Amino acid sequence: MTDADKAGEVRRSSGVAQNEVGGRQGVDRGRRRFLWVTGGLGLAWLGLAAYPIYRYLAPRPAPDPFGEEGRALVKKVSPADVAAPGSGANGSYGQRGCIVLRTPEGELRAFDSKCTHAGCNVNFAGDRIFCHCHGGMYDFGGKNVAGPPPRPLTPLRVFEENGVLYVAPTDRKQEG
């Protein structure tokens, strides 16, 4: 047993004795307060160190696919690809996937291709829109008609300009 041990023991035992006789409790209370303050300062210090690390790792906002112009060029699909009624194709805008199709009635439509079920990109399959991951199915209106998807696909406004296709957000609230 070192000297420090002995001293600690003496201090402890005398503290108990003083408590028992209801004497000076200030010694122990002072020590307790010191420990609380030290612990609190330590935690505050750790928090100060952790905050920059959290900010560094915090998720970055995704870039707006429509940019400042409010519209995005559709890649991999040309107006000719969707000229015939009932035709359609998978394309992309920004970093995202989309489906552009012309309904049998002749209306041009586009949807963000992210499946509302688990986030796979759905596939234009001729007569319907199909998700390979879990068999979700959507009609040409983007409505979920079979399988697990809980909601319709997010529609996009699509238009042709100078021989290329653009998509823009619809007025409806964006989903997923």
Next chain:
Amino acid sequence: MTVDDTRRDPGIPVAAGREERSPDPRFVPIPPEAEERSSDPRFVPIPPEAEERFSDSRFVTIPPEAEEALPPADTVTGKLGRAFFRRLPVWPLVEFLSKKKVPRHRHSFWYTIGSMALFFLVVQIVTGVLLMVYYSPSQPWSSVQRIVMEIPFGGLLRSIHHWSANLMLLALFVHLFSTFFMKAYRPPRELTWLTGLALLGTTMFLGFSGYLLPWDDLSFFATRVGISELEKMPLLGTWIAGLARGGPDVTVDTIGRFYPLHVVVLPLLLLAVLSVHLFFVQVQGVSEPDSFRALPPEQKRYHRFFSEYLVNEIPIWMALAALLVALSALFPRVLAPEADPAAAAPEGIKPEWYFMVPFQMLKLFPGSLELLGMALTGLIPVLFLVVPFVDRSVPADRRGRVATRVGVAFLVYLVAMTVWGMVS
């Protein structure tokens, strides 16, 4: 599963015979008396005291001194502690560490330098892992630019990584010389000394490999010069330089080599050698200088390592953390323009200070004398490697005094050359 279960043949479905409500026609019912374990002729009955021993043999007995030291058996911590030490017979280790002590004398301060280097290593690992989150070896410069310009606190983390690397090397050099002058390399600590030299070499290699990764013109030319010096080494130089670069010149392929070296291979090597180094220090205890050893036992004063000494280290580590943040905020590491292999080297380009001595030697020994300069520089690590096998005796004899003088000469030479290189 109880002991009882294991002894029963699992092929005999006991339940089917016993439970009359589901008679399975494929099985013969077992007569009730056969159910009794003691009457089963296939098994020899085990006496109760042997059974107790059998079930307990997997556990070790807690030594009485551990029973005393652990919290009371009816508390949660006491139960957990007992459960742990009944499974793992490591109490002697705990006892050994609890008795570990650090001598107190007027040179005690130098013991702290090693733990400072350890602190900087921890900072390097933490900030290095964080930098890897956004660093991309295929877009080295632009990804570092993104860290510095776009990511919150990215520039700060990068600067801390830079400053901590420099201070770690500084701490290692101070540790090297303080150990040298305290003669701690003498038997029986030669292996600790040699692993320490290996740690310094690995850390310098880490500094060199990490320097290339931002791919700015400083890092590009520093790496090109560094490797071309290697190339001048007789015999294997060309071969080693080609392997290091991955071709005749430094390209992004060189990053492909340096990046895994810097983030995986060298850190693993460093941690492996470091654990050996620290293991030796733990087993042998920290070295005592001759003056302390000569004291009569009652005058020798010690700190207990756990936790007297360790607690005193905490404010030092916190001060170092504050120093790192302050240096990084006041002198942030700049990102120079992207490396352009065709452009002229930037004006006033110099290696980091820890490579300044060979750099200065190259300037002093031009042309055909260059090999001599390299040989003289190469002599320094060799002398450090052999010193524990030359200066061995306690108390110091003539060799010990020579070693001290050579050490002083080295120190003066290294500092002078470094300062000269930095100002010239």
